Amino acid sequence: MTVAETPFEPKIVAFCCRHCAYAAADLAGTSRLAYPPSLNIVELPCTGRVDVLELLRTFEDGVDGLLVAGCLPGRCHYLAGNLHARQRVDYAQRWLEDIGLEGERLRMINLSAAMGAQFAELATEMAETIKSLGPSPLGTRRAAGEIPTTGCAACGDPAPLLAESAHDRGDGR
Amino acid sequence: MIVAKQKPLSELTAMLDGYRNVLAVGCGTCVTVCFAGGVKEVGILASALRMARRLDGQPMSVAETTVQRQCEAEYIAPLAEGLDEFDAILSLGCGVGVQTLAERFPDKRVLPALDTTFMGLPTEQGVWEERCQGCGHCVLDITGGICPVSRCAKQLMNGPCGGSQGGMCEVDSDTPCAWQLIWERLDRQGLADRLLEIQPPRDWSTSRDGGPRRIVRDDLRLPPPEDV
Amino acid sequence: MMDQLLAPAPAAQAPAPARRFKSGSNLERMLAASHFAVTGEIGPPKSHDADVIRKKAALLEGCVDAANITDNQTAVVRLSSIASGAILVAQGLEPVVQMTCRDRNRLAMQSDLLGAAALGIRNVLCLTGDHQSHGNHPGAKNVHDIDSIQMVRMVKEMRDEGLFQCGEEISGGGPPLLIGAAANPFADPFELRVHRLAKKVAAGADFIQTQLVFDMSRFREYMKRVVDLGLHEKVAILAGVGPLKSAGMARHMRDKVPGMVVPDGYVARMEAAVDGVAAEDKQARREAWRAEGIRICIEQIRELREMEGLRGVHIMAIEWEEAIRPIVEGAGLFPRPVPEA
Numbered sequence: 040m041t042v043a044e045t046p047f048e049p050k051i052v053a054f055c056c057r058h059c060a061y062a063a064a065d066l067a068g069t070s071r072l073a074y075p076p077s078l079n080i081v082e083l084p085c086t087g088r089v090d091v092l093e094l095l096r097t098f099e100d101g102v103d104g105l106l107v108a109g110c111l112p113g114r115c116h117y118l119a120g121n122l123h124a125r126q127r128v129d130y131a132q133r134w135l136e137d138i139g140l141e142g143e144r145l146r147m148i149n150l151s152a153a154m155g156a157q158f159a160e161l162a163t164e165m166a167e168t169i170k171s172l173g174p175s176p177l178g179t180r181r182a183a184g185e186i187p188t189t190g191c192a193a194c195g196d197p198a199p200l201l202a203e204s205a206h207d208r209g210d211g212r
Numbered sequence: 213m214i215v216a217k218q219k220p221l222s223e224l225t226a227m228l229d230g231y232r233n234v235l236a237v238g239c240g241t242c243v244t245v246c247f248a249g250g251v252k253e254v255g256i257l258a259s260a261l262r263m264a265r266r267l268d269g270q271p272m273s274v275a276e277t278t279v280q281r282q283c284e285a286e287y288i289a290p291l292a293e294g295l296d297e298f299d300a301i302l303s304l305g306c307g308v309g310v311q312t313l314a315e316r317f318p319d320k321r322v323l324p325a326l327d328t329t330f331m332g333l334p335t336e337q338g339v340w341e342e343r344c345q346g347c348g349h350c351v352l353d354i355t356g357g358i359c360p361v362s363r364c365a366k367q368l369m370n371g372p373c374g375g376s377q378g379g380m381c382e383v384d385s386d387t388p389c390a391w392q393l394i395w396e397r398l399d400r401q402g403l404a405d406r407l408l409e410i411q412p413p414r415d416w417s418t419s420r421d422g423g424p425r426r427i428v429r430d431d432l433r434l435p436p437p438e439d440v
Numbered sequence: 441m442m443d444q445l446l447a448p449a450p451a452a453q454a455p456a457p458a459r460r461f462k463s464g465s466n467l468e469r470m471l472a473a474s475h476f477a478v479t480g481e482i483g484p485p486k487s488h489d490a491d492v493i494r495k496k497a498a499l500l501e502g503c504v505d506a507a508n509i510t511d512n513q514t515a516v517v518r519l520s521s522i523a524s525g526a527i528l529v530a531q532g533l534e535p536v537v538q539m540t541c542r543d544r545n546r547l548a549m550q551s552d553l554l555g556a557a558a559l560g561i562r563n564v565l566c567l568t569g570d571h572q573s574h575g576n577h578p579g580a581k582n583v584h585d586i587d588s589i590q591m592v593r594m595v596k597e598m599r600d601e602g603l604f605q606c607g608e609e610i611s612g613g614g615p616p617l618l619i620g621a622a623a624n625p626f627a628d629p630f631e632l633r634v635h636r637l638a639k640k641v642a643a644g645a646d647f648i649q650t651q652l653v654f655d656m657s658r659f660r661e662y663m664k665r666v667v668d669l670g671l672h673e674k675v676a677i678l679a680g681v682g683p684l685k686s687a688g689m690a691r692h693m694r695d696k697v698p699g700m701v702v703p704d705g706y707v708a709r710m711e712a713a714v715d716g717v718a719a720e721d722k723q724a725r726r727e728a729w730r731a732e733g734i735r736i737c738i739e740q741i742r743e744l745r746e747m748e749g750l751r752g753v754h755i756m757a758i759e760w761e762e763a764i765r766p767i768v769e770g771a772g773l774f775p776r777p778v779p780e781a
């Protein structure tokens with residue numbers, strides 16, 4: 040119950056493209072612009088690397104919000120990675136709503152490397168949105184007491200598990 | 213290829229109501245290339261189901277695996293091990309995959325996660341179209357390589373009907389009229405005369421109307437054990 | 441094959457059929473006597489109320505040589521066309537029963553054709569049928585076991601050879617039915633439309649009723665090709681006409697109905713018909729539109745009567761059967777002649 044008294048600090052993950060948003064986040068930092076401390080930045084070679092599966096699994100793992108930050112339209116270093124990312128984010132949003140989560144917990148933004156101030160602003164805005172939505176009702180998988188089902192805790196094999204017992208029997212799947 | 217699409221999540225959660233431990237099985241062939249039931253789609257669906265059930269306060273474990281070809285017993289045989297702990301198999305294979313699993317594991321509940329829709333091809337990235345209904349008596353030789361059974365909404369053999377307009381079918385203005393395509397193609401090849409021939413009524417007994425179909429190749433069957 | 445189908449007919453000779461009439465229907469005798477035929481159309485109700493049919497039939501009596509009865513038209517369930525046809529027979533108005541390939545397989549078709557003949561029906565119009573997605577049961581499974589051309593041939597073999605489609609003999613001989621088919625000169629591809637007509641003729645159609653004709657120049661072009669191939673000698677072609685009810689209907693038919701071409705000129709005329717009529721006066725606008733619709737229809741019939749190769753008109757005034765009489769009278773086609781038996 041002590042937890043309830045500490046103010047809710049949303050766990051937000053930002054998938055940032057190395058060529059723009061990641062540099063913008065850096066710029067925000069070096070310019071001493073404040074953005075939410077609980078923002079976890081993950082550097083990607085391009086937002087085109089983002090996949091619906093990773094977006095969903097990130098939520099399944101218990102984040103409260105997820106930001107995908109790519110280059111301005113027309114400025115992708117790989118031509119259309121940011122456009123693909125946008126389509127996948129839209130698709131993943133529909134999944135979230137079907138699942139019963141608010142689509143606003145996932146958002147795509149577009150920035151250039153010079154837009155440090157905008158990064159800080161948008162990240163803060165996202166944090167506000169998530170604060171108003173409250174923590175993810177999913178909680179964490181551990182809290183939910185679920186058997187881990189992706190990757191293998193025992194051997195580190197990232198391949199999907201057939202069944203935990205298969206590992207226990209050491210049949211190598 | 214066989215083209216399928218995933219059932220809506222709400223239909224699947226209703227179907228899986230009461231199950232606690234499910235094995236989602238993908239297929240590495242047709243439904244992988246149409247992005248309906250490969251490794252990634254199994255991952256997405258399993259994750260979505262787990263989350264949806266967690267939110268409902270009825271957590272369900274969904275394990276994931278994908279076999280290379282769900283429609284052949286040999287490929288699914290290894291699933292037998294460890295299957296006891298699951299109360300159901302959720303197949304992301306086509307309807308054939310689902311039934312292969314059901315036949316191989318008679319005591320297991322096997323549920324379909326996909327709506328198997330047609331035999332077709334991708335016409336552009338992200339778009340698939342029907343091309344064949346497996347009618348059992350192919351007429352593509354007569355119709356210039358364009359199938360009137362799967363592509364004409366009325367399965368006409370002496371088309372086009374009176375609804376063909378501007379090259380499009382009366383059913384949907386985004387769908388080309390199969391008979392317009394047939395005519396254009398035969399005309400380009402100088403074979404338009406062929407369309408003047410009256411095609412007689414078809415024998416649909418080769419199609420699904422004759423009941424489940426079966427092909428037997430004696431040259432390929434295993435010799436009876438007493439002869440070996 | 442092409443030569444056979446498309447070669448101009450030999451110079452018209454007096455045909456000497458073994459049986460004087462194929463069906464003996466009024467329509468057949470009218471055509472045989474070289475009268476300019478007039479057929480009408482009745483849409484059965486979406487109920488079991490036979491009086492609706494009787495009332496509509498009364499409006500057509502004396503104005504048409506036969507009346508089509510639609511078969512679940514636009515894929516909307518209605519009182520059966522054959523049952524409606526029997527009601528007409530009882531009343532003394534000759535029916536042309538429409539039958540689509542959408543709702544029946546070959547068993548049901550043949551059984552219903554025998555039934556129709558047993559009930560005194562003598563004309564059948566073989567149609568593909570509108571797709572069910574346009575109707576009130578879009579989730580229905582369509583049949584399309586055979587198509588309309590195959591159906592024409594099937595009915596012909598039943599009638600002339602006394603054979604079911606499977607080749608078995610029909611005891612007591614085939615049903616005496618005059619075989620009609622539809623033609624849409626306005627659908628695409630245009631080049632194929634005459635060929636498709638030729639196929640229907642080769643399959644055994646006795647008469648053809650066309651889709652509503654509004655685009656006269658395209659129809660003229662179509663008829664020219666028909667005449668060049670001599671098809672008009674082998675089949676009686678009745679041009680479809682119908683009065684426009686309002687400017688809105690004209691626009692709807694121009695823009696929304698598959699396989700229909702309505703030139704802008706007619707839409708403009710319908711729009712102009714209510715010039716000077718107060719928008720609030722719904723009744724006056726309705727009358728102005730309807731009067732113009734009838735006027736246009738009469739003009740069209742007069743023009744069509746002059747066109748080579750046409751043997752009659754088919755007037756479609758569904759849900760407005762009152763319009764038939766003024767149209768037939770206005771076109772100078774009233775009273776209808778009585779052909780010899």
Ligand code: SF4
Pocket residue numbers: 343344345346347348349350351352359360361362
């Ligand atoms: S004609 Fe039959 S077998 Fe040939 S493509 Fe069409 S449905 Fe398939």
Ligand code: SF4
Pocket residue numbers: 363364365366367368371372373374375376377380381382383388389390391392
């Ligand atoms: S418009 Fe063409 S494809 Fe559509 S039902 Fe008619 S003939 Fe078939």
